[in-house]
Amino acid sequence: MxxxxxxxxxxxxxxxxxxxxxxxxxxxxxxxxxxxxxxxxxxxxxxxxxxxxxxxxxxxxxxxxxxxxxxxxxxxxxxxxxxxxxxxxxxxxxxxxxxxxxxxxxxxxxxxxxxxxxxxxxxxxxxxxxxxxxGVFNLHNRMNLVGVQGVEPGGIGIVSQSGNMSLALITEAKRRGGLGFSTYVGVGNQLDVRFNEYLEYFGQDQETKAAVFYVEGFKNGRKFLDVCREVAKKKPVIIYKSGRTAAGQNAASSHTGALAGSFALTRDLLRQAGATVIEQSDKILSVAEGLSKLPVASGDRVAILSDGGGHGTITTDTLIEHGLTLAELSDETRMRLAGMLPASASLTNPVDVAGGTDENPACFADCAQILLEDPGVDILMIIGIFGGYAMRFSESLLEMEIETSRRVADLARRYGKPLVVQSVYGTLRPKPLEYLKELGIPLFIWPENAVRCVAELVRYSGARRRIARAQPLIPGPAKKAAQSIISGARSEGRDSLYEHEAKTLLATYGVTVPPHLVVREAGELVHVTAKLGDDPMAMKIVSQDILHKSEAGGVKLEISGGKALCSSFEAILENAHAFNPRARIHGVLVSPMARPGVEVIVGVVHDPIFGPVIMFGLGGIFVEVLKDVSFRALPICDEDAQEMIEEIQSKAILNGVRGAAPVDKSALVDLIMKVAMVSQLHPEIAEIDLNPIIARDDGYDVVDARMIFSNDGD
Amino acid sequence: MxxxxxxxxxxxxxxxxxxxxxxxxxxxxxxxxxxxxxxxxxxxxxxxxxxxxxxxxxxxxxxxxxxxxxxxxxxxxxxxxxxxxxxxxxxxxxxxxxxxxxxxxxxxxxxxxxxxxxxxxxxxxxxxxxxxxxGVFNLHNRMNLVGVQGVEPGGIGIVSQSGNMSLALITEAKRRGGLGFSTYVGVGNQLDVRFNEYLEYFGQDQETKAAVFYVEGFKNGRKFLDVCREVAKKKPVIIYKSGRTAAGQNAASSHTGALAGSFALTRDLLRQAGATVIEQSDKILSVAEGLSKLPVASGDRVAILSDGGGHGTITTDTLIEHGLTLAELSDETRMRLAGMLPASASLTNPVDVAGGTDENPACFADCAQILLEDPGVDILMIIGIFGGYAMRFSESLLEMEIETSRRVADLARRYGKPLVVQSVYGTLRPKPLEYLKELGIPLFIWPENAVRCVAELVRYSGARRRIARAQPLIPGPAKKAAQSIISGARSEGRDSLYEHEAKTLLATYGVTVPPHLVVREAGELVHVTAKLGDDPMAMKIVSQDILHKSEAGGVKLEISGGKALCSSFEAILENAHAFNPRARIHGVLVSPMARPGVEVIVGVVHDPIFGPVIMFGLGGIFVEVLKDVSFRALPICDEDAQEMIEEIQSKAILNGVRGAAPVDKSALVDLIMKVAMVSQLHPEIAEIDLNPIIARDDGYDVVDARMIFSNDGD
Missing domain, CATH: 3.40.50.720 (NAD(P)-binding Rossmann-like Domain)
Structure with missing residues (x-):
């Protein structure tokens, strides 16, 4: 408290x-x-x-x-x-x-x-x-210290780093109707109380059903994540983060002076903590409204009940674009619908009533019940001109429409499934729709907003389950062998491990790394075949003074046979010396070439705002050019690691392209978890970079590994 | 007419x-x-x-x-x-x-x-x-045959394949105010008159300033493009195309039965023809409003004049995300602004007045003038709470605010630069903002909508210039050599050219293709070195019955030396025979291996709705998995080809990654233009597929080429 x-x-x-x-x-x-x-x-x-x-x-x-x-x-x-x-x-x-x-x-x-x-x-x-x-207000305490007039009390709590943004949300809520606020705080300069404490308050406040944050920069991001994970178990936390682009960050910091980290990282970490991250400010309110009113969704299978082809199609397009699933209706459901609707109705999802509601809007409730009873349907969307029949066709339908609103709201409650309504008539605020809002059903004017809300609900519902299930990873004690590798390197005054040391350290925790040999003199190359076999080898310079080995001519690939090994060894030493005559050379690392596969990358960094963060991505140009990576704050659970892999935009490449077998994702999950564990057990390692890792259907090879110590000497 | x-x-x-x-x-x-x-x-x-x-x-x-x-x-x-x-x-x-x-x-x-x-x-x-x-209406003819009430006459024309969509737009316009309609047509089943004819009508109709189309499927896409190109020279054409996803297409066709092509193709072709393509229905009206009222933009450099940090930041983020440029203000501009604003104001773009307008909203007009006079500014956005000062601070500011609206509108007209206003107070419709709208300045509630409108204006302005400049490509006569290759293949009853024929045909039009030799007997391999040099060779089966050469074991790469050439030749023939004993074998194509570079693809298909269409993309997984391609309807101009290359999502790869030099884009433009010419001159070729092409800093190699004849025998 x-x-x-x-x-x-x-x-x-x-x-x-x-x-x-x-x-x-x-x-x-x-x-x-x-x-x-x-x-x-x-x-x-x-x-x-x-x-x-x-x-x-x-x-x-x-x-x-x-x-x-x-x-x-x-x-x-x-x-x-x-x-x-x-x-x-x-x-x-x-x-x-x-x-x-x-x-x-x-x-x-x-x-x-x-x-x-x-x-x-x-x-x-x-x-x-x-x-x-x-200022601040708490409308349930009748304490309005902001000065905005005529705000309805309700369930949305707002904390904002911009006064105009809160004004925009409050004004928009007034226009929409049926939407009120609990507490508002303008955080100002955040000299003392910060976002995480406001979130903690919202977590406890019975009147707040959903918490909305407009954030330009976090000052204590890690603490915010910790609180968010707890609050999100009980109620939705909706965050709009501005300063997403470098130019935006400049604009934001001239406003408040807060640090603003990489947006992709911030977004991933907030979502990991159960927050809903919105990137368009005009969607904040409709998502907050929906999430504050809807029950958790048990899945992502959406049924659409539509009385207008156009809006049904738009809804379908948008659902698919948001990665949701169009529910497959059971035969029984289709048969029951057929008994209710005209012959020209479409009985597969999206269900188009084809005029079946024109003279009998009550038909909506009948169809809604059938769809909600289908175990294959997690969520129902009513799309088109629901609630506008009296306005459009005949005033005599009004009573029936109001009764239908009541029945629909009742059904939603009874079946415990999320139900949203989109109606073209929403803007005109006819009685049946005003009543529907009063009964707690979210109403949208545009199908895109309805879908966005459903998509965020599905994401939030999943995150809430994940967080509830998550077993915090309790790593065993640090391995002695790993500790001595680190202390050895530090005693030599190095600020990083050699590649082979990093690989050996990983191996002590069960990460599979290719076998290797560090050769310091050409004479030792005779042991290569005995120790590593006679496949083609990769050879790499080992020097604490050469970070970019390829640039220094310090890498030779596909080397076969004793003669080639010798000449490559000499060439590498020569190149390294030419590149930096003062470089301290530890030797040359020899390792069998990895079999082909998909390049991926796993890394750990210490983010100044959020602390230790793990990253996964596709390697090569995908990480360098397309920045196709996902982030999680440490510690993580298995499900986090799975999600990291599934979030990659180009993940199709992991599923096998051009006839390749899909990579073993469970091996990658295991690898990510082990790297997370290494980071937790050895906080003196500030940065880990495994790049590339070659992933295949039968596992992976960590082809290069780098570990850098933190500067603070802990 | x-x-x-x-x-x-x-x-x-x-x-x-x-x-x-x-x-x-x-x-x-x-x-x-x-x-x-x-x-x-x-x-x-x-x-x-x-x-x-x-x-x-x-x-x-x-x-x-x-x-x-x-x-x-x-x-x-x-x-x-x-x-x-x-x-x-x-x-x-x-x-x-x-x-x-x-x-x-x-x-x-x-x-x-x-x-x-x-x-x-x-x-x-x-x-x-x-x-x-x-039904239809033409409000300027006082002929309303639809039955919707109280619609304001104005400049927006609508043609819609969905009655509810037009109702949604009309209702939304009423709520926003300051926005009216000219003609509306519900196209229904399009039994006779089709979209292209309605567009032609809008092109001629003096009252229509912008034409809006809600389309589920085109029936005569090619004709629509032709008309659109003409109309877009004079006024904006805004299109929302539903049925973007496969599921959406199913939903749409159960509604209207029209064909719906691939959305990416449709979008690219419509934009080529100068149309503005909107993918979110809730943005249609704000974009249409902006485009109908704003002058053409001479560039994409946007200045932001903001009185609220939060909205300034959101606008900046969104501008950058839409690929627009934050204008760099001249020293003179900054000095002049400094004379106008308090010391804490931010004088770099986005300009934050830092309270400088609180007691003197007229300051907006002064700053706007300075910014509009900067030759580095193409577009001005006023962001925050413009027009809400009387409401927020003191009623005594009202007159000054109204006068400021007049001055701002006046400045926009005087400097001929697009100017848009976003105000949190827009929803409340205070007098200064109502007046602003009357004066023809587009007003937005949310910064995202303002930016979206500006982005579409910039795109439209560019397309309009491109279309006006475009010289239709008038290809010379078809080359005799090319014709005889085609007629030769057809006389043999083939439905496609052999790879070497396709390459030779391309070469007759100046496309650079690698040298090659078709070898029919092992004995001919002795000529390889003399004719092709002694670099490593690629060898590929030539057979009209083997489409996927690699699958059939019909490809061998990196072959060096006479012995290896011979054994590879035998192996290819053997594999091909094993793969398909009845395959007719024409020989084996031998060609030097292409030097490494970036794989790209150029192709031509005959789209059932839009006719001949050319495609460019990055090759390999980028086209196969990420579908990172761009389309244009033929014929094209040079600028189309340039845009096709620049539109590729992963185009950074063409600009050189991992130390590689950027590829020669002008060579690729030339290649695309030549492929377009081949398609135009030889309509009997229905499909061209150059995949892969290896692009480098010094040109390209067409590594594989396929040309397939059309079935209709023309």
Whole structure:
């Protein structure tokens, strides 16, 4: 329980510091709004120059108030903040909202003031929302400290790094109707309280059914992921992350100064933690509405019940494009539908009623029931002009339509399956559709938005199950042999392992690596055949000073026979010396050529925002040019590793192309898990890069491996 | 000039056949609507059972009307259509709208009735819109035969294969405001008049500023492309094509029965013809609005003027994701902006006014002028809460805001550069924004929609310039040598050319192909070195009965030396015989191995809907797995060929990866143009497949070539 935050947002007594009698000032507007909304707690205006504001007694300072104060809204100029925070601390106020701008965002001077505020606050045990925020509201507490008017209370919680974005969402909700908000927080500069704590609050808040975040940059990404994983078990967390492109990051940091990591990485990690990541701001609200109202989906098989060919087709296209499955209807279902619909109706999914509802909209409910009863259907979408029949055909249908809305909502509840409605008439807000919304059925105007919502629901439902099932990987103790490889390299002052050391280390954890021999003198090459067989060999320079071996002429491939081995050995040493005369040469690594297969890559990096992260991708140009990779925060479970492989855009290549057999994905899952384990057991390794790995139907070969130590010496 | 269609849609006299006194019937509603809208022409109700309907004299049949009738709305049941069409023809009515369903869409019986109608109509010189349509309107003619109420006249023309889709667009336009329609046609079953003719009409119609099409399937795609290319020179053509996925195509064809080609092909060809292709139906209207109001853009360099960091960042991200360019502002521009804005403002693009407009919204116009005057700016986007200052801050700003709207619209006109506004307040329709819309500036609520519109404008502007510039390729006469290769193969009864014949044919048109030798007996192999040099050779079976040479063991690569040539020759013949003992063997093709490079593919197919189409793509897995290809309808111009190469998703590979030099794109353009020429000059070749071609920095090698004749023997 985040007590401090809870005490601010659910305050029963509130000081308005910098209270004012000027209706243009926030210190007036806030009090007026609290009074007009019927805020049930006590309000204490604070201003040494006033006696009374809006009929309430005004105090010179919070210290003059005789009662307990839960939280304070600070409306004074930035410079006064440290002193006020000090007083708040003395008074036992544990949380404040600082509206003023003029801190880090204006430059070094403001940053200094911010530091001072934080120091005072921490000393006094006061938590700060803001500064530079447009405020907060908790409509279920009738506490609206933002000043936007006429917002409906409801289930959507919002935390936003942009005031305009929250305004956009609230305005849009008003237009749509049937959608309300619980708590809003403008995070401002996030001087103290950060995204993860707001998320924790939403997790606990009974009134919040779905949490929406507009984020430009996380300051404590790892902690956010940890909280998100817990909250997502109970309710959807929807995140719009801006600053996705380099140019966008520049624009964002000139706005807030927060770091913004690679978007692909951020998106993958948030989804791993159960969050729903939206990339178009105009979709945030419709997805949030859907997710806040719908039950979890048991699968991705969608049935479409349509009364208009065009919208049925658009829905079908979009479903497929989103990777969802068009449910296959059972014979029984089709037979039952046939008994209900005209002969020209299409009884395969998408079901087209072909005019069967024109004079009898109740038919929608009958068909919906049949489809919901089909065990092959996980989700039902009603598409077209549902709820608009009275408007379109005859007013006499109105009662029947309203009754149909009731029945449809009832069926959704009874069968516990997600049901959404898309209707062209949604914009006109006819009674049957308004009623439908009241009954908790998500309504969409455009089929694309309905499908997007269903797709995100399916993804969220899967993530929720995955997180609930996930057994945290508890690795055994670190292997002594691995530890001594690392300590050996570090004792030599190296900042990385040699390739063969990295491979040997991996092998101690059961990663299959090809056999190898490190040759330091040509004379040792006579042992190659005995130790490695007589297949063609790959030879590579081993030097801590040569990172890019090919560039240095330090790699020779497909070498067969003693003579060729010798001449290649000499050539490699010669090239390496020519490339860097001061390079310390450890020897030449000889290893049998890997059999052909598909190049993949597995790596671990320490992300500055999210900590240790594992990556999987297709190798070669796919990673270099197409950046076709997936990320997960460590630790991971088996399912994460499976998903990483399945998320690759060009994954068809893993399934076998041009007559090749599919690669052994379970071997790759095992490899990913073992690399994750190595990273966890040996935190001194900051970076792991296995590239390429040759994957085949019978396993894989780690053809090159690199491990780099972290700089901090741990 | 499409006279028949023009005479329907701009009718001055109209028969309503099946006129009725029953308000529930279309034959009543249509007349009531015409009367209430003040249709200026004559209305002739036709019904043998009535004397008068809504105060108008009713006639037993059109033949009883003494005056000229331009067009007829036929509201009678399907079965009566042939007789009525016959009467219309006798009366000299050249165009009718048939509302009734019950034709091809219900099965063979309906199809027969449709055929009969078409025969009668053609015999009588009557053109048919529909059947199975919800009607048409031309609001500038005050002729609304659809029955939707309260639609504003304006510049958007719509042709739709789905009644619900047009209803969705019209409803959405009403909600947005400031957006009206010219002509609407529900095409129904397209028994007679097809999309291309409607497009032709829109091209001529002065009132239509942008034409919108909702298409499930084209019936005469080639003709549509031809018309589109002409119309797009004058006004934007916006197309939403449904049935993009196989499942969607099934859904669509159960709706209309039209063929739906591969979406990627359709999209590329439509864009080649200057059309704007939209893939999300909820974006159709905002793009149409923007394109109908904005001038052509001279480039893709966009300046963003923002008063809110969040929306500025979202806009920047989305711009980059759409491939647009963030304009680089000149020093002068930045200096001038600095004189206008507070110190904390961001003066690089995106420009953030940092509160500089809060008390002085007129500052928007000042900044807009500076940005529009920068020669490095092609397009200006104003982003944030423009027009909402009076609502947000103080009612006293209202007059200044309205004046700012006027100035901004004025500046856009003066500088002739596209200018769009995105405002969070758009939904609330405050006066300054309503005024802005009246002045012709496109307004968006969400930044994504604004960017989408700008991106489509840039694309359209480029296509318009390309089409205007394009010189149709006038190929010289067909080469005799090429003709004799073809006639030789056909005289042997073959349906395709041998690989070496195809290569030789290409060479006659200047395509560089590697030298080769066809060897029929082992003894001839002695000539290989003399004729082809002593580089390693590729050897391939030549047989009209073996299509997949590798599968048949008919390919050997990297063959060096006489002995190896001989043994490979024998092995190939042996394998081919084992693979298919009855295969007719022409010989073995010997050719030097191509130097390494990037595999690409060029092909020509005859598409059933669009005719001859050329394709370019990256070879190997990129074409097979990722389907990374681009299409153009033949004939093409140089710029088409360049665009085909630049559209490839993985085109970075052509620009050189892993240290490779970029391939010679101009050589590839030349190759594509020559293949296009071969296809044009030799229409008897239905299919060309050059796969792979090895592209390098110094040109290319056509490594394999296949040409297949068309079946129709032309």
């Amino acid at each position: 985040n007590t401090a935050l809870n005490r601010i947002l659910c305050a029963r007594s509130l000081a308005i510091i910098g209270a004012s009698s000027d209706p243009a000032k926030r210190g007036y507007q806030a009090i007026r709004q609290l009074l007009s909304d019927g805020f049930a707690g006590r309000i204490f205006p604070i201003n040494p120059k006033s006696r009374e504001i809006l009929g309430l007694k005004c105090y010179p300072s919070v210290l003059d108030v005789g009662e307990t104060i839960d939280a304070a809204l600070i409306c004074t100029p930035a410079k006064m903040s440290p002193g006020i925070l000090d007083q708040c601390g003395q008074k036992g106020i544990t949380g404040v909202i600082v509206l003023a701008a003029g801190f880090a965002e204006i430059g070094p001077e403001g940053a200094k003031l911010a530091d001072e505020c934080l120091a005072v606050a921490q000393r006094n045990n006061v938590r700060i929302i803001g500064p530079n925020t447009n | 499409n006279t028949a269609l023009n005479r329907i849609l701009c009718a001055r006299s109209l028969a309503i056949i099946g006129a009725s006194s029953d308000p529930a019937k279309r034959g009543y509603q249509a007349i009531r609507q015409l009367l209430s809208d003040g249709f200026a022409g004559r209305i002739f109700p036709i019904n043998p059972k009535s004397r008068e309907i809504l105060g108008l004299k009713c006639y037993p049949s059109v033949l009883d009307v003494g005056e000229t009738i331009d067009a007829a709305l036929i509201c009678t049941p399907a079965k009566m259509s042939p007789g009525i069409l016959d009467q219309c023809g006798q009366k000299g009515i050249t165009g009718v709208i048939v509302l009734a369903a019950g034709f091809a869409e219900i099965g063979p019986e309906g199809a027969k009735l449709a055929d009969e109608c078409l025969a009668v109509a053609q015999r009588n010189n009557v053109r048919i819109i529909g059947p199975n349509t919800n």
